[in-house]
Amino acid sequence: MTDVLLDNNNDLIIAPNGDFSLGDSTLQEVQSIIVSYPGWWKQFPLVGCAAPNYIGSPGVGQQLSNNINQQLKIDGKTVTSLTASLNADGTLTINVNGQSIVVE
Numbered sequence: 001m002t003d004v005l006l007d008n009n010n011d012l013i014i015a016p017n018g019d020f021s022l023g024d025s026t027l028q029e030v031q032s033i034i035v036s037y038p039g040w041w042k043q044f045p046l047v048g049c050a051a052p053n054y055i056g057s058p059g060v061g062q063q064l065s066n067n068i069n070q071q072l073k074i075d076g077k078t079v080t081s082l083t084a085s086l087n088a089d090g091t092l093t094i095n096v097n098g099q100s101i102v103v104e
Contacts, residue, residue, distance in 0.1 A: 001025050026077075031101050033071050034094060047071065051084075051092060051103045060086045068094065 003025035005013045013021035036048040049071050054064045064084040072079050084094045092103040 001029065027099050029075070030072060030077065030096055030099070033075060034068055034101060035103055047075070051094065055086065055090060055092050055103065060084060060092065068096070072096070
């Protein structure tokens with residue numbers, strides 16, 4: 001999907017010509033669903049996995065993976081592979097279709 005692109009701080013990326021930068025936004029959309037909480041999206045109040053809540057809790061992998069899989073399918077995304085694991089540094093790494101997303 002093509003949409004406006006955001007940087008790592010969720011700020012709009014401005015192209016050299018001063019316009020919004022456009023590009024493939026699929027990973028950006030997946031990341032937004034994973035880190036957002038239900039209620040953050042006014043138009044779709046049930047969207048959001050609340051992944052930061054899973055950091056430091058037991059059973060992170062399977063429970064979070066199920067939640068992410070369900071949310072992405074509702075959004076129309078095709079999920080071919082999905083894993084979630086807690087890292088030693090306290091971050092969470094989520095791999096969706098071969099793309100890694102780190103949640104702090």
